[in-house]
Amino acid sequence: xxxxxxxxxxxxxxxxxxxxxxxxxxxxxxxxxxxxxxxxxxxxxxxxxxxxxxxxxxxxxxxxxxxxxxxxxxxxxxxxxxxxxxxxxxxxxxxxxxxxxxxxxxxxxxxxxxxxxxxxxxxxxxxxxxxxxxxxxxxxxxxxxxxxxxxxxxxxxxxxxxxxxxxxxxxxxxxxxxxxxxxxxxxxxxxxxxxxxxxxxxxxxxxxxxxxxxxxxxxxxxxx
Amino acid sequence: xxxxxxxxxxxxxxxxxxxxxxxxxxxxxxxxxxxxxxxxxxxxxxxxxxxxxxxxxxxxxxxxxxxxxxxxxxxxxxxxxxxxxxxxxxxxxxxxxxxxxxxxxxxxxxxxxxxxxxxxxxxxxxxxxxxxxxxxxxxxxxxxxxxxxxxxxxxxxxxxxxxxxxxxxxxxxxxxxxxxxxxxxxxxxxxxxxxxxxxxxxxxxxxxxxxxxxxxxxxxxxxx
Numbered sequence: 001x002x003x004x005x006x007x008x009x010x011x012x013x014x015x016x017x018x019x020x021x022x023x024x025x026x027x028x029x030x031x032x033x034x035x036x037x038x039x040x041x042x043x044x045x046x047x048x049x050x051x052x053x054x055x056x057x058x059x060x061x062x063x064x065x066x067x068x069x070x071x072x073x074x075x076x077x078x079x080x081x082x083x084x085x086x087x088x089x090x091x092x093x094x095x096x097x098x099x100x101x102x103x104x105x106x107x108x109x110x111x112x113x114x115x116x117x118x119x120x121x122x123x124x125x126x127x128x129x130x131x132x133x134x135x136x137x138x139x140x141x142x143x144x145x146x147x148x149x150x151x152x153x154x155x156x157x158x159x160x161x162x163x164x165x166x167x168x169x170x171x172x173x174x175x176x177x178x179x180x181x182x183x184x185x186x187x188x189x190x191x192x193x194x195x196x197x198x199x200x201x202x203x204x205x206x207x208x209x210x211x212x213x214x215x216x217x218x219x220x221x222x223x224x
Numbered sequence: 225x226x227x228x229x230x231x232x233x234x235x236x237x238x239x240x241x242x243x244x245x246x247x248x249x250x251x252x253x254x255x256x257x258x259x260x261x262x263x264x265x266x267x268x269x270x271x272x273x274x275x276x277x278x279x280x281x282x283x284x285x286x287x288x289x290x291x292x293x294x295x296x297x298x299x300x301x302x303x304x305x306x307x308x309x310x311x312x313x314x315x316x317x318x319x320x321x322x323x324x325x326x327x328x329x330x331x332x333x334x335x336x337x338x339x340x341x342x343x344x345x346x347x348x349x350x351x352x353x354x355x356x357x358x359x360x361x362x363x364x365x366x367x368x369x370x371x372x373x374x375x376x377x378x379x380x381x382x383x384x385x386x387x388x389x390x391x392x393x394x395x396x397x398x399x400x401x402x403x404x405x406x407x408x409x410x411x412x413x414x415x416x417x418x419x420x421x422x423x424x425x426x427x428x429x430x431x432x433x434x435x436x437x438x439x440x441x442x443x444x445x446x447x448x
Contacts, residue, residue, distance in 0.1 A: 010431075010435060012432075015432050018427070018428070019421075019423065019424035019425075020421075020424060023406065023424065027407075081431070082427050082430060082434075083430050083431060083433075083434040084427070088430060097321060097324045097325030097329075098325035100321045100325070101321030101322035101324070101325050102422075104321055105322075107423055108423070108426060111423070111426075111427070113426060113430075151433070152430075175433050176432075177429075178425070178429055183251075189436075190436050190440050191436070192433045192435075192436050193429075194426070194429040195425075196420065196422065196425055197243075198326075199243065199247070199331055199335070200243035200247065201243075201418045201419075201420055202332060202337060202418070203306050203308070204240050204242070204243055204418055205401075205416055205418040206308070206310075206312060206337075206376075207242055207243075207305070207306050208239050208416035208418070209307070209375070209400040209416045210306075210307040211234060211239070211416075212399065212414050212415070212416055215414075
């Protein structure tokens with residue numbers, strides 16, 4: 001096995017699937033599974049064996065014909081590919097409930113993602129604590145970023161203030177934005193953005209429930 | 225224009241895009257835009273004009289050749305298709321920071337999604353307040369669901385307890401699960417599930433930052 005985490009131009013859909021492979025492989029390890037075929041691993045994730053092999057081929061050659069993958073090896077390789085040997089410093093911008101939930105989530109820290117400072121615009125929130133951190137005024141964000149090298153800005157602010165904050169982050173060299181703000185943001189091409197759209201997900205759920213209910217009614221009608 | 229929200233077998237990718245259309249149309253309305261072509265609306269969302277028309281064709285015929293869409297009409301139609309004229313009652317299972325953030329998020333209430341009860345397994349959390357709600361012991365969930373008709377269960381529990389909670393929800397007739405638990409859950413075909421995988425999103429971001437950094441280094445090398 002040989003991995004080459006340095007490949008570029010990896011399609012975004014592969015970038016989205018890597019964490020899923022990582023998650024399933026850990027689940028397998030925790031369940032004591034030592035090896036798995038590409039067909040079986042693919043099936044668990046919802047891709048074909050050949051899709052899985054193609055995804056991994058961006059990074060080197062893994063597994064053995066007729067044997068499949070050693071779960072712990074592949075887990076470690078994907079962990080390397082994801083860059084999880086590194087420590088990421090994050091700042092939280094917007095220290096409401098959602099921001100607090102993220103800052104306090106043990107799972108992120110365990111994987112090397114540390115919230116090292118928290119900011120907010122609301123005078124009632126400034127000075128309160130998020131875990132061990134004291135929430136700082138947003139107008140001190142830029143000065144902070146000039147002093148401390150930060151990898152990721154976590155945006156848990158309302159839509160209207162988001163772009164201004166992003167501009168500050170980008171100007172100060174932050175290369176990753178994790179945005180929960182329900183709005184598009186503009187960044188230069190060397191800055192990566194991931195969005196979590198909570199409302200979109202909830203609305204999709206409602207729509208699919210409605211579809212399922214219509215289906216159930218029709219089935220009942222047919223059975224009658 | 226005629227909408228038919230009763231169409232079934234709508235592909236999941238269309239179910240995922242409808243909320244995005246909805247969100248962009250509202251943004252357009254707020255910016256005073258009265259009409260838009262399918263090419264322009266598609267471009268904002270990242271689909272082609274023909275993809276957009278095909279998505280909407282699942283629900284009836286919208287817009288006019290050579291005119292495009294009236295923004296407010298299409299917004300209203302999509303709002304209907306999504307089922308947003310309805311009121312959804314949700315229970316929160318897991319009343320930690322993330323659960324609290326969701327329960328207190330005004331945007332969900334505004335669209336008709338109301339958290340009406342909160343549960344937790346932790347004796348330190350039971351009895352505390354989430355907004356106006358008092359957190360109830362998880363072992364009273366089933367009895368509660370037998371009394372009150374609930375549409376959606378919001379799962380903000382750790383991975384290991386998730387399936388048991390889901391089984392209770394399903395047994396009591398809840399038809400929608402919005403899960404933040406980092407684990408697969410099993411449900412019957414008439415129950416809809418939407419996942420938010422926070423860790424997957426953060427790991428994708430880290431990976432893409434790494435890719436962008438490699439790219440930037442190579443560009444620098446070529447420029448030298």
